[in-house]
Amino acid sequence: MQHVKKQSFMKSIFLGVLFTSCSLNFAQAQVKIAYIDPLSGSFANVGDAGLKHFKEAVEVNVNQKGGVNGQMMEVIGIDNKASPQETLVALKNATDQGIRYVTQGNGSGAAAALIDGVNKWNARNPDKTVLYLNYAAVDPTLTNEKCSFWHFRFDSHVGMKIEAITNYIKTQASIKKVFILGQNYAHGRQVSEYSKNMLKAKRPDIEIVGDDLHPLGSVKDFSPYISKIKASGADTVITGNWGNDMALLIKAAKDAGLKAKFFTFYAGGLDAPTAMGAAGEGKVIQVIEWQRNQTGSTLEKYAEDFGKKYPTIDFYYARINTTIDMLALAMKNAKSNDPKDVALALENMSFKSGYGDVFMRKSDHQLVQPLHLSVFSKAGQPGVKYDVEKTGYGFKNIADMSMKDSDQPNTCVMERP
Amino acid sequence: MEFLLTTIWNGLSYGLLLFMLSSGLTLIFSMMGVLNFAHASFYMLGAYFAYQISNWIGFWPALIIAPICVGILGSLIEKYALRRAHKYGHVAELLFTFGLTFLIEESVHLIWGRSAVDYRIPALLDFSLFNVFDTSYPAYKGFMMLVSIGMLLALYLFITKTRIGLIIQAALSKPEMVEALGHNVPMTFSLVFGGGVALAALAGVIGGNAFITEPGMAAAVGSIVFVVVVVGGLGSLIGAFIASLLIGFLQTVFVSLPTTFFDLGHFLGLPIIQSSGLGKLTLTELVPLLPYLLMVGILVFRPKGIMGTRES
Numbered sequence: 001m002q003h004v005k006k007q008s009f010m011k012s013i014f015l016g017v018l019f020t021s022c023s024l025n026f027a028q029a030q031v032k033i034a035y036i037d038p039l040s041g042s043f044a045n046v047g048d049a050g051l052k053h054f055k056e057a058v059e060v061n062v063n064q065k066g067g068v069n070g071q072m073m074e075v076i077g078i079d080n081k082a083s084p085q086e087t088l089v090a091l092k093n094a095t096d097q098g099i100r101y102v103t104q105g106n107g108s109g110a111a112a113a114l115i116d117g118v119n120k121w122n123a124r125n126p127d128k129t130v131l132y133l134n135y136a137a138v139d140p141t142l143t144n145e146k147c148s149f150w151h152f153r154f155d156s157h158v159g160m161k162i163e164a165i166t167n168y169i170k171t172q173a174s175i176k177k178v179f180i181l182g183q184n185y186a187h188g189r190q191v192s193e194y195s196k197n198m199l200k201a202k203r204p205d206i207e208i209v210g211d212d213l214h215p216l217g218s219v220k221d222f223s224p225y226i227s228k229i230k231a232s233g234a235d236t237v238i239t240g241n242w243g244n245d246m247a248l249l250i251k252a253a254k255d256a257g258l259k260a261k262f263f264t265f266y267a268g269g270l271d272a273p274t275a276m277g278a279a280g281e282g283k284v285i286q287v288i289e290w291q292r293n294q295t296g297s298t299l300e301k302y303a304e305d306f307g308k309k310y311p312t313i314d315f316y317y318a319r320i321n322t323t324i325d326m327l328a329l330a331m332k333n334a335k336s337n338d339p340k341d342v343a344l345a346l347e348n349m350s351f352k353s354g355y356g357d358v359f360m361r362k363s364d365h366q367l368v369q370p371l372h373l374s375v376f377s378k379a380g381q382p383g384v385k386y387d388v389e390k391t392g393y394g395f396k397n398i399a400d401m402s403m404k405d406s407d408q409p410n411t412c413v414m415e416r417p
Numbered sequence: 418m419e420f421l422l423t424t425i426w427n428g429l430s431y432g433l434l435l436f437m438l439s440s441g442l443t444l445i446f447s448m449m450g451v452l453n454f455a456h457a458s459f460y461m462l463g464a465y466f467a468y469q470i471s472n473w474i475g476f477w478p479a480l481i482i483a484p485i486c487v488g489i490l491g492s493l494i495e496k497y498a499l500r501r502a503h504k505y506g507h508v509a510e511l512l513f514t515f516g517l518t519f520l521i522e523e524s525v526h527l528i529w530g531r532s533a534v535d536y537r538i539p540a541l542l543d544f545s546l547f548n549v550f551d552t553s554y555p556a557y558k559g560f561m562m563l564v565s566i567g568m569l570l571a572l573y574l575f576i577t578k579t580r581i582g583l584i585i586q587a588a589l590s591k592p593e594m595v596e597a598l599g600h601n602v603p604m605t606f607s608l609v610f611g612g613g614v615a616l617a618a619l620a621g622v623i624g625g626n627a628f629i630t631e632p633g634m635a636a637a638v639g640s641i642v643f644v645v646v647v648v649g650g651l652g653s654l655i656g657a658f659i660a661s662l663l664i665g666f667l668q669t670v671f672v673s674l675p676t677t678f679f680d681l682g683h684f685l686g687l688p689i690i691q692s693s694g695l696g697k698l699t700l701t702e703l704v705p706l707l708p709y710l711l712m713v714g715i716l717v718f719r720p721k722g723i724m725g726t727r728e729s
Contacts, residue, residue: 045531045631184702210675215705218637220628221431224672227423230552231673244533244629244637251628256423257545257553271533275629312530391535 030071031337033058033101033133034094036087036114039079046106046243046270050135051077052310053317054103057324060302068328069337082106084113091117095130100339103323105136105155108186115142118150126417131339135323138265139186140194140408143364147412150339152346152365154323158187158240159408161287162194164371164401165238165263170202171399177209179234179260181225183245184213191240191265209234217245222252229253234260242266247275254279261285267376268395269316273388280376281393287373290318290355291395292386294372299354303386314389322353322367326360340417359403364412371406373399419550424673430558432665433565434624438638439645439657440568441616447652448589448609451499451510455517456642459614461635462487462521463621465529468536468630476539476626483622488615495610500603518635525632533631561623568616569658576654585609644708648715650725659723664708671707674700 035054037047054075062073076099078090087110094102104114114132122129134142134153138161143153156164169175180195182188192211199206209232214225226249229237237260241249246266253262260283266272267286276284292303292315299318306315330345331337347362358369374395379387387394442456463483470479494517502513538557545553576582588595588602596602628634645664649656679696682689689696715722 041633041636043633044526045533048531184705212699212701214672214701217633218705220624220637221427221434223427223430224424224669227420227427227552228673228675230423231420244631244633247533247629255553255555255558257548257551271629271631274533274535277535277537312532389535 031068031073031101031331032097032099033073033075033103034090034097034099035075035077036080036090036094036102036104036110037077037106038082039077041081043082043106043243047077047079047082049270049313050105050317050320051075052313053306053315053320054324056306056309057321060305061321061324062328068331069335071337073324073328080104080110082110084109087113088117091121091130095121095125095128098128100129100337101131101133101327103133103135105134108137108139108142111137111139111142112146115146115148115151119148122150122417129339129417131343133323133327135317135320140190143366144411147364147410147414149343149365149414149416152343152360152367154319154326154367156289156369156371156406157366157408158190159194160406161265161371162191162198162238163408164287164373164406166195166198166202167401167405168373168399169199169206169236169263175203175206175236175261177207177232177234178236178238179210179212179229179232180208181210181212181214181229181237181239181241181249183216183241185216187240188213188216191238195238214245217243219245219248222249223256225249226252226256226258229260230256230258236261236263238263240265243270243272244275246272250276250280250284253283259283263287268374268388269314271389273376273391273393276376276393277391278393281378282375284376285373285398286376286395287371287401289369289371291372291374291397292388293374293384293394294355294397297355302354318354319367322351322358325353326351357403361410363414364410365414366410368403368407370403371401372397373401419552420673422549423552424669426554428666428669429662430562430665431669432662433562434620434661435641435645435665436658436661437561437565437568437620437623438617439642439649439661440572440654441613441620442642443646443649443652443654443657444572444616445610445613446646447654448585448613449606450507450589451503451514451610452507453610453613454511454514454639455521456614456617457635457639458518458521459487459491459617460621460624460638461525461630461632462490463618464536464625464630464634465525465534465621466618467622467625468529468534471536471539480619480622484615484618487618487621488611491614492607492611495607496603499610500606518639522632522635529632531632533629536626536630538626557627561627564619564623568619569654572616572654581605581608641708644712647712648708648722650722653722653724653726656722656724664711667707667711668704671700671704676700 035051037050038044039047058073058075062068078093080087080090118130118132132151136155138155138157140157140159180192182191262284264286267284268288268291303315330342334341334345346360349360351358356370358367360367374397376393377384377396379392379394383396384394445451445453466483466486467479470482502509542557542560544556546556546559547554584600585605588605592602645657645660649660677699679689679691
């Protein structure tokens with residue numbers, strides 16, 4: 001008897017799963033975007049936040065306005081477990097479902113694999129082409145050596161971010177000794193390479209007192225690195241660290257009483273502020289296209305609504321809105337939802353985003369946009385109206401870098417269909 | 418001089434943290450012969466429990482209550498699940514604890530979400546203990562080190578000097594005899610397993626706010642605790658202590674060295690080309706490799722570990 005009960009219980013679970021997956025498949029949406037990023041494992045929190053950003057942007061900016069060319073948009077999350085190999089499996093999964101748009105952002109290795117996969121797929125299936133919208137993978141080679149007609153990047157790459165940082169450092173006479181610390185993989189190496197070259201050109205008097213790489217995501221205690229930075233006499237640290245590597249570094253710096261300033265890419269969101277807390281005050285500077293206390297931002301209301309809908313995460317990826325908005329506009333302009341027409345319409349598109357004018361360059365499919373530097377400060381003071389992640393600290397704008405001040409030449413030789 | 422002092426302090430504090438993480442694992446292995454893959458998951462549970470409890474009633478009660486809760490949970494798991502797997506041998510046990518890691522991780526996702534939680538150091542301990550030259554030494558680290566050393570002493574005294582400790586030891590080698598003398602052996606094992614995971618949880622309570630409490634924290638320490646236990650000698654408490662300090666110091670010293678392989682080759686008279694990949698590699702970049710190198714070396718030259726007594 002008990003055995004029978006168990007079986008029927010399993011059956012009902014199975015049926016339940018079947019039903020929910022069916023109802024997803026038969027939803028009304030016609031333009032589907034596959035979101036290929038880690039949704040499990042140690043970077044799951046980052047991937048999960050990005051997915052929610054996409055869902056919200058599609059819902060509010062496209063579907064509530066009646067869709068685009070008579071079709072609704074839908075974002076479908078596919079887990080790539082942060083691995084390039086799994087990314088290709090996810091792409092296969094997407095193309096099997098007939099999905100024509102993919103987006104990905106975490107990890108340049110996965111991004112490179114995806115560009116490659118999309119190129120191959122499109123060569124073999126010219127009637128079912130796929131377009132890759134990159135919202136966060138910042139390896140410069142993706143729009144240089146590896147550039148592709150089927151790839152568009154909506155985030156500034158490492159070279160552009162370092163350009164902005166070093167343009168600011170150029171104006172700060174008090175900065176004399178710089179230490180570069182990064183995660184030991186392509187990203188950390190690129191940050192180091194670009195920083196050294198640009199500092200040499202812009203401020204030859206600055207001494208690079210250290211240049212170190214640490215293992216990705218496995219350092220518990222950064223104290224030895226901090227004591228090395230301290231011993232080097234550095235007054236400034238440049239780091240491309242993200243996730244826990246970012247937060248733990250700042251925590252260790254605070255514990256040891258290190259007074260150096262940190263120039264970072266990713267201190268602004270996805271748990272880094274929570275982990276830093278008071279440790280980062282006045283010390284941590286981020287370079288990003290948008291933060292909530294920026295002047296000229298039209299995303300205030302959006303950020304507030306987002307916070308109400310998803311109380312556990314902050315609105316952070318303003319560029320995801322730009323990605324979706326520009327995609328919808330390109331579809332409208334092209335009067336077609338076909339990836340090839342949309343790609344052509346995206347080229348050379350100027351757009352007024354929530355954080356100012358941006359421009360999608362035709363030659364390398366890289367978005368050119370202004371960048372801003374802001375410092376982690378106590379919320380409530382002038383210029384810091386909003387805090388981040390309910391920490392009581394927010395970011396205060398200290399410098400604006402125009403499109404020109406954050407741009408980089410490219411060497412892209414694009415194969416056009 | 419300042420550099421030397423900080424390096425010693427950092428090595429010591431990291432080593433003691435490692436010991437705190439691995440003592441429960443080695444305890445469970447030495448007493449029950451179970452290699453608990455889920456050990457780091459209990460460490461994570463300790464951190465999350467402490468976060469929750471300290472939100473309700475503060476850090477200090479959490480310091481006591483969280484490990485006890487996790488300990489009770491561990492005992493129940495031993496009693497109702499692990500004991501059944503035990504009948505089918507070591508592989509079944511290993512697989513069971515391995516499965517447990519996923520179960521715990523997903524539960525944490527469900528209850529607390531995928532993001533980090535804001536678990537902070539208590540204000541009482543958030544000051545710098547002392548300043549040497551220009552470097553400050555945080556009080557919380559001192560507290561961590563004290564707890565770690567306290568753990569070693571308490572465990573050692575508990576096992577060798579108390580009645581329960583003696584029964585546990587006896588139950589390990591002669592369970593039938595101990596049972597015949599009227600002691601409840603299965604309950605003893607439950608107690609040991611619960612105690613072992615409670616130690617992991619205590620490390621979580623203290624490490625969770627010093628570092629970051631997030632669902633990936635178990636995976637981040639999962640492999641290093643095994644290295645400590647293997648290097649120290651499976652089941653040896655003192656061995657684990659020595660291995661922890663050794664790894665802590667080795668890593669800290671290697672991070673601090675600015676030497677590249679070219680310099681090293683130059684010093685040893687080896688022809689390494691400066692511009693080659695190897696020549697540019699710094700010793701700092703070797704740090705993540707060190708514990709594993711050490712483990713492989715130990716397994717080759719002294720398979721039972723530094724203080725181990727078992728050959729298998």
